[in-house]
Amino acid sequence: MAAITIFEVLGGSPGVLKLARAWHEQVLADAIVAHAFSHGFHPQHTERLAAYWGEAWGGPPAYSSQYGSESSVVRMHSGNGPHEEMDRRAIACFDRAMDDIGLTDELLRRVLHDYFAWTTTETMAAYPHAADSVPEDLRIPQWSWDGLQA
Numbered sequence: 001m002a003a004i005t006i007f008e009v010l011g012g013s014p015g016v017l018k019l020a021r022a023w024h025e026q027v028l029a030d031a032i033v034a035h036a037f038s039h040g041f042h043p044q045h046t047e048r049l050a051a052y053w054g055e056a057w058g059g060p061p062a063y064s065s066q067y068g069s070e071s072s073v074v075r076m077h078s079g080n081g082p083h084e085e086m087d088r089r090a091i092a093c094f095d096r097a098m099d100d101i102g103l104t105d106e107l108l109r110r111v112l113h114d115y116f117a118w119t120t121t122e123t124m125a126a127y128p129h130a131a132d133s134v135p136e137d138l139r140i141p142q143w144s145w146d147g148l149q150a
Contacts, residue, residue: 005058006115006144009108013054013062019112020050022100026093033089056115056143063140070123070138078127078134087120107145115143 010016024046027033042048051062052073064070094116098109123141127133142149 003145006108006111007054007057007059009105010057012059013050016054016057016059017047017050018101019097019103020046020053022097023094024049026097026100027090030089030093032086033093036086036090052140055140056119058142058144061140070140071134071136073140074123074126074138075131075134077124078131080128082125082128087125090120091117111143111145111147114147118143118148 007016010019028037048063048067051067055061055063063073091113095109095113098112103109103112119141
C-alpha cells in the first residue's frame with residue numbers, strides 16, 4: 001500500500017484550493033507582500049497555485065499538464081532582486097492561511113510550513129537578477145512527509 005500523500009491528507013484538490021485561496025487573501029491584505037500582485041495577476045491565480053502545490057505534494061500533474069513547467073513558475077518569480085522581507089512575510093501569510101482553514105494537525109502544519117519556506121527562499125528566489133537565467137528543464141519539486149524528494 002502506498003503511503004498517503006500530503007495532497008490526500010489535505011483533502012485532495014478541494015483542500016489544496018481552500019489553502020491557496022486563504023493564502024491569496026492573506027497576501028493581498030499584507031502591504032508588503034501585496035506589492036508582488038500590484039501589476040495584476042491571472043484571474044485563475046489561486047486555481048493555478050493549487051494545481052502547482054497539489055502536484056508538488058503528491059497529487060496529479062495538473063499544473064505541468066495544463067499550465068506550465070517549473071521553469072515557467074521560477075521565471076515568473078525571478079529578476080526582481082532580493083526580497084527577504086517579502087519572503088518572510090509571505091511565509092507568515094502561509095502560516096496564517098493554515099489557521100484560516102482550521103488546519104490543526106501539527107505534523108501536517110510543520111511539513112507544509114517547511115515546504116513553503118523552502119520553496120519561497122530557495123527555488124523562487126534562486127534567480128533574483130535575471131529571469132532569462134532560469135534553465136528550461138526545471139521540474140516541479142516533489143515534497144513529502146520527509147521533505148524534498150530526490
